[in-house]
Amino acid sequence: MxxxxxxxxxxxxxxxxxxxxxxxxxxxxxxxxxxxxNLRLKLKPADNKAATSVYNDNWFDLLAINYLSQSVQAATGVKSMLSGYDGLVETAAMVSKKFDTKTQQELVIQALDRAIPKLILDMIRTLLPQSQFTREYFAAFTTVFFAWLMGPSEVRESELKGRREKNVVYVKKCRFLEQSSCVGMCTNLCKIPSQTFIKDALGMPVSMVPNFDDMSCEMIFGQDPPAPSDDPALNQPCYKLCRANQMHTVKSSG
Incomplete structure (x- = not known):
């Protein structure tokens, strides 16, 4: 009426x-x-792209992104014609399709070795032996200088050896996981090689705990990651809209 x-x-x-x-x-x-x-508003379903985070990378961010992308391309032999974060993700996607999971992890570690001079890594390891100060320093440093890679993050506390420490980096929504939409790329090209590299190069154990429901992630410095057979992230089915569209476990290829 x-x-x-x-x-x-x-x-x-x-x-x-x-x-x-x-x-x-x-x-x-x-x-x-x-x-x-009859007066209810009929809203259109949200577009998938509209829900994607938007990043305004500055010159430093773009420099770091392109440098890492070039390091990965040099270590793997793949080539992306894109620049910026799109180029980094495309490079990672090509690596995930071309190599098995073990090789993917090894190649990323090689890329990180290329990206950071060994002299600097040795100096950090010598000057910052594992301690509460070092763990908290690594957490604070990561939130400030690696937002271009992971997205916005904050420092949180956890209990380690019976005491509370600010040794956790909480990533609100992982940029790499969001843009790749692939569990296998997250575990094989980020989580596992990063854990290995940070412990071997800096002497700092770290456990990365991605949440594939909301795309958040925790980096817990000073904590060893669980064994592959006990790590839930390595037995996680991929997203329905995953670009690779398959299961991504330790034994399967991304």
Missing amino acids: EAKLISQIRCPAAPSSRQVCKQRCRPVYAVLARPAE
């Missing part, structure tokens, strides 16, 4: 009271509207 405006006068109908009615009576307005359920 269309909305209509109805005017009614509430006063005695007798002619003798018309004069009084004009002074005392006021019009009463009523609005007839459509039923409430």
